Amino acid sequence: MAADLFAPVQLGDLTLSNRMVMAPMTRNRAGADGVVPPLMATYYQQRASAGLIVTESAPVSAQAIGYPFTPGIFTDAQAASWLTLTDAVHSAGGRIFAQLQHCGRISHPSLQPDATPPVAPSALRPAGQAVTYSGMQDFVTPRALETHEVRDIVAQFRHGAEMARRAGFDGVEVHGANGYIIDQFLRDGSNRRGDAYGGSVENRMRLLNEVLEAVCEVWPAARVGLRLTPENAFNGMSDSDPQGHFEYFVGQLNPRGLAYLHVLEGDMLTRAGTVDYRALRTKFDGPYIANNGYDLDRARAALRDGAADLIAFGTPFLANPDLVRRYRENLPLNEADSTTFYGGGEAGYTDYPTYRSAYVAAA
Numbered sequence: 273m274a275a276d277l278f279a280p281v282q283l284g285d286l287t288l289s290n291r292m293v294m295a296p297m298t299r300n301r302a303g304a305d306g307v308v309p310p311l312m313a314t315y316y317q318q319r320a321s322a323g324l325i326v327t328e329s330a331p332v333s334a335q336a337i338g339y340p341f342t343p344g345i346f347t348d349a350q351a352a353s354w355l356t357l358t359d360a361v362h363s364a365g366g367r368i369f370a371q372l373q374h375c376g377r378i379s380h381p382s383l384q385p386d387a388t389p390p391v392a393p394s395a396l397r398p399a400g401q402a403v404t405y406s407g408m409q410d411f412v413t414p415r416a417l418e419t420h421e422v423r424d425i426v427a428q429f430r431h432g433a434e435m436a437r438r439a440g441f442d443g444v445e446v447h448g449a450n451g452y453i454i455d456q457f458l459r460d461g462s463n464r465r466g467d468a469y470g471g472s473v474e475n476r477m478r479l480l481n482e483v484l485e486a487v488c489e490v491w492p493a494a495r496v497g498l499r500l501t502p503e504n505a506f507n508g509m510s511d512s513d514p515q516g517h518f519e520y521f522v523g524q525l526n527p528r529g530l531a532y533l534h535v536l537e538g539d540m541l542t543r544a545g546t547v548d549y550r551a552l553r554t555k556f557d558g559p560y561i562a563n564n565g566y567d568l569d570r571a572r573a574a575l576r577d578g579a580a581d582l583i584a585f586g587t588p589f590l591a592n593p594d595l596v597r598r599y600r601e602n603l604p605l606n607e608a609d610s611t612t613f614y615g616g617g618e619a620g621y622t623d624y625p626t627y628r629s630a631y632v633a634a635a
Contacts, residue, residue: 275575277568278600281323281582283559284494284531286442288323288367288582291575292596293534293561295584296326296371296445296499298342300615304405306331306344308353313360314622318593320366323582326445326497326534329373329452330354332432334385338375338452340405341615345370345435346428354439362440369443369497369531370436372429372487376453377414377462378507380404389415391425393457393479394464398508411508419467422479425453430486443495443531446483450540451507454480455500458521461510473520480521484528497561498525499534502552503545515547522555534561534584550579568599594626603627 275281278290299315302308316325330345331337337344344350354370361368377392380402384390392414401408417425429446436444448454456462457479463470469478480498487496502518503511511517522533533556538545543565553560562571562580571583589595591608598605604627612620 275581277571277575277583278596283324283582284492286367286495286531289321289365290323290596291582292323292571292599293563293582293584294319294322294325294589295563295586296328296447297586297590297613298328298339299613299621300339300341301617301621302341302343304341306337306342306347306350308343308350308357310356311618311622312343313357316357316368317360317364317366318622319589319595320361320364320368321594321596322366322589323596325361325366325368326499326584327368327370329371329447330432330436332372332374333428335391336374336428336453337383338373338379338390339403340383345372345432345439347435351435351439354436354441358440358442367442369445369495370432370439370441371445371447371499372432372436373447374425374428374453376456377411378402378451380409381412382406382409389413391415391417391421392453393417393462393469396462396464398451398462400508416465419469422469422482425479426482426486429483430490433487433490437490443497444487444491445497445499445534446480446487447499448480449499449501449536450504451501451509454483455509458500458517459509459511459514460517461512462508473517476517477521477524481524484525484530488528493529494531496530497532497534498530499536501536501540502547503538504536504540506540515551518547519552519555522552526555526557530558532559532561532582534563537562537564540564553579568602591624593624598627 379390397413563584
């Protein structure tokens with residue numbers, strides 16, 4: 273029997289109300305100190321009908337920050353502000369995981385402690401520009417981490433996981449995607465190291481393995497998810513053999529008993545790609561969340577064909593707080609205003625109407 277997008281599903285020891293996941297989407301509406309404002313709690317609470325919410329990326333340290341006004345998860349004040357948000361989501365019947373992030377080279381000295389260069393596996397400057405408090409600035413050449421410093425990155429993820437427990441989350445998602453530090457180690461286009469963290473696929477996966485081990489000492493593995501992007505070119509990323517390399521990475525995850533594997537299928541901007549994601553999915557024994565441009569029809573087809581267990585939706589959830597109901601009842605969708613995606617206040621954030629209020633307003 274084909275999986276029903278709207279039926280409850282078990283994710284480890286959690287029962288989700290449906291198979292629709294709200295994808296992590298950076299919105300840049302936190303304070304400059306990384307504290308979550310009440311407006312963010314409203315935004316997530318409005319979307320609590322999703323089977324699972326994965327938060328926007330939360331930097332696990334001051335060094336991990338790569339963008340202005342992103343909510344951190346490394347100070348007491350940040351954890352306390354997230355607790356208000358998770359309480360709001362839980363009061364509406366939702367489930368929510370925190371996405372733990374370290375941006376690595378996708379940062380800028382102006383965002384770093386003491387204005388130091390960002391760190392990375394190798395001293396390779398990515399093409400493009402960083403978003404800073406004073407506007408767009410060219411990426412700089414990062415500083416390659418010394419071998420002994422890699423343990424500091426692991427410790428930062430562990431600390432973020434501890435803060436997420438204090439903040440009342442249901443679990444955490446390790447951000448191993450989108451050109452950030454774990455992805456930078458995984459892919460050979462950004463990792464040119466000659467030590468135990470570079471070269472072979474086994475070595476390039478070492479940081480991810482150590483991070484997962486540390487996070488799973490804080491959380492049960494069944495409450496820890498992982499996000500990967502095998503061929504996303506965002507942030508100047510590339511790999512010589514994404515199919516082979518990521519089939520190896522994914523296959524190595526099975527003994528861990530993770531909550532899920534969350535995969536962005538193809539490139540996030542063009543949605544093009546050459547990886548056989550069905551083959552990749554077969555390498556992982558646990559729940560698989562498919563992501564990248566899914567609509568209702570494509571989501572149902574993926575579940576029917578066994579290509580995924582859950583489906584992550586991004587922009588549709590951004591513009592439709594009641595997306596679950598709209599999809600279930602085949603109701604029209606609000607259109608997203610891309611000019612309000614990043615930064616700002618309520619406009620384009622918490623003011624998207626539910627279907628009933630839209631209907632009443634139109635009448």
